[in-house]
Amino acid sequence: MSGQLERCEREWHELEGEFQELQETHRIYKQKLEELTSLQTSCSSSISKQKTRLKDLKHALQRYKKHASREEAELIQQMSANIKERQNIFFDMEAYLPKKNGLYLNLVLGNVNVTLLSNQAKFAYKDEYEKFKLYLTIILLLGAVACRFVLHYRVTDEVFNFLLVWYYCTLTIRESILISNGSRIKGWWVSHHYVSTFLSGVMLTWPNGLIYQKFRNQFLAFSIFQSCVQFLQYYYQRGCLYRLRALGERNHLDLTVEGFQSWMWRGLTFLLPFLFCGHFWQLYNAVTLFELSSHEECREWQVFVLALTFLVLFLGNFLTTLKVVHTKLQKNRNKGKKL
Structure with missing residues (x-):
């Protein structure tokens, strides 16, 4: 051998x-x-x-x-x-036990178990979720800038609006998985992506014409500003998530919408003016669209529907943000009285 x-x-x-x-x-x-x-x-x-x-x-x-x-x-x-x-x-x-999916996940994924059973897996998923939002935000920002200043074609607008629909649909799925794994995302923040998906879908179906061209640049400018605000939100939320996790004070899947700590206000007070500016820009979009819907040459149903949708977004975002800030200020006053 x-x-x-x-x-x-x-x-x-x-x-x-x-x-x-x-x-x-x-x-x-x-x-x-x-x-x-x-x-x-x-x-x-x-x-x-x-x-x-x-x-x-x-x-x-x-x-x-x-x-x-x-x-x-x-x-x-x-x-x-x-x-x-x-x-x-x-x-x-x-949060550490398998559970039935909600209606949306059942429609999209079926009865697939999406429960993450370890803290490491939960944090890795939340971290990947934030990175996904960052990458898509950059792509949408570049797309909005290109459509606004370089590519003045309806087909490029349709591609951009399709990306918006896909972005919000994907965020809705990923956020539903977060909720299934114990994230305390509540109320309006759950509904926001559904409304935004609907808005982007209506924008996608809006035919090119005089009324569309009157609103096009305003919408693209709003999209650029919104992407910049989301970019700032990413760094704020990511910093809060890592610090809260290091302190062991919050769930690994919590978004930093509720449960603010005192040290968060330095970053939040910087972010709040941009958030409120974005909210009032949504109101401005709604007012503009309501005016365009009464234009003598307006024949598209999308104009009035978009006006209502922007108004819903403004009311939901503005009132919810005010509620969160008021709750935090109330907690701070109560702590001050106890001391």
């Missing part, structure tokens, strides 16, 4: 031994996976039962509160606060 064949035989025996170890490791992995699945089912079932019983208890306390004495009312208030705190704990627990 030649020396080369002997080396091949030795290598085969080494591979055979490693393969036996791999089989045993894989057997243990499957066993642990079954145990994990069983524990997930048990936890989900227990949480569901607890939430149902807490809901019934909350309703019972509310009914009894009407006829309670002062001491009993204080006890009811304490129990209600404990119930609310327990519900928040359940929310955090469910």
